[in-house]
Amino acid sequence: MKPTALVTGASGGIGYEFSHLLAKAGYQLIIVGRSETKLQQLKSELQDHSVTIIPEDLSRPDSAGDIYRQVKEKGRTVEVLVNNAGFGLNGAFEDLPLLEQKHMLQVNVHALTELTHYFLPDIKETQLQGVPKGIVNIASIAAFQPGPKMAVYYASKAYVLSFTEALHEELRGRDLTITTVCPGATDTNFFKNAKAEGTKLVNYTMSPKQVADQAFMGFVKGKRVIIPGKLNKSIAFSTRLVPRSLAAKLAHYLDT
Template sequence: MTKTALITGATSGLGYDFVQLFAKDGYNLVLVARNSQRLQEIKKSLPKIEVTVIAKDLSVPGAAKEVFEETERKGIAIDVLVNNAGFGLMGKFDELDIQKQMNMISLNIAALTELTHYALSGMKLRESGRILNVASTAAFQPGPLMAVYYASKAFVLSFSEALSEELAGSRVTVTALCPGATSTNFGAVANVEGTKMFSRAMASDDVAKKGYAALMKGKRVIVTGGLNKAGAIGAKFMPRSMAAKVAKYVAGEK
């Protein structure tokens, strides 16, 4: 029986790369993003599988529930959930637009949590399923100049690890993907492309392949890239105040 993967933020970057990986392996897809036209274009490019597109802004309260209600109406069981949608903003907390930061929390944390809840219920009933939550190396330390974004990814990592332990021994797995700087449109949206942290950005397709492989193996956490792994390990042993200073430094211009 063909399985179905639901992917958020599916129209570009890592989300689009995940679309290609799942399609290659014959999964049917439910693609969620704001850009309806782009979703339709992607659907037309994947004629050999069943593709359902749902145009939703997941930062809007209630949107996540509406997504799952639509899958239920269509009789679609979600075997794999990829919570990829998210964004960041660069700048001092008090100087950034507060509504944009609240939207970030809604998307990066609330929507991810809600989608996971709805998907997990069905997976546990069927005794099978996989969830991939896209976190970040930002999850391992405080992030001055990107305070809300770093904090949101710390939530994603902690939440994912906790669920993974709750599900230990079952056939449902939760994986947290923690990439460092990645060549997607994230950098442009967050206004961080000219910073030190993006001087060695990884190719998004490479990050997606590593995340996909880790998901299929049921790994709890995957940090992509040797330098990123070293940084994540170093952050665990470094005083939090020093880790914050390092994060602030790499957020500076090249």
């Protein structure tokens, strides 16, 4: 029986590319997102592979539990969980609608945490030969510094990095990999959806395929944190060398 990977936000961007890589590596897929049409499109592209669709809005507070229940009702077990779904909002904190910021926290933080909590015991228990099992959480290089004009988004990604690094340590020595991926600017719908298309960051993008390739390779190697691309690695490293007030100023400059 082939192992199964569940990918949230598989309908576009990094999650879409990651799903292709997992299918090619021999995993059956369970793909999650709001757009059933886009999920169907991905399923038809992967017609030689087993793909199950779960349309779900992760900003709904009960969504993670409902996804887990549906997976169990189908008699399935998940060996790899990819918490990729996420979005940003560009603008001053006090100007952005509170409800939209709460939805962002629900998707980027709560759904990711809850899905991890639901699926981790099953992932720990299953026995796999030859292919890795574990959890891949998509954070961002935004995780390394405060982000004026995207304050809640940056903070949500700092949470993902901290949470996932802690889990990696808790589960050290077990036969599974807990990985955080910290992409820099990537050429997806992210900037359009965040209303950040005019920011300087869009001049330094990687393709979602490049990001997914490096993320997948890092996961297979059991890496703790993966920062795709040399420029992004140096940006993340440089935040350690300067005061956080200066790092915040630089992020503010790039996000305008």
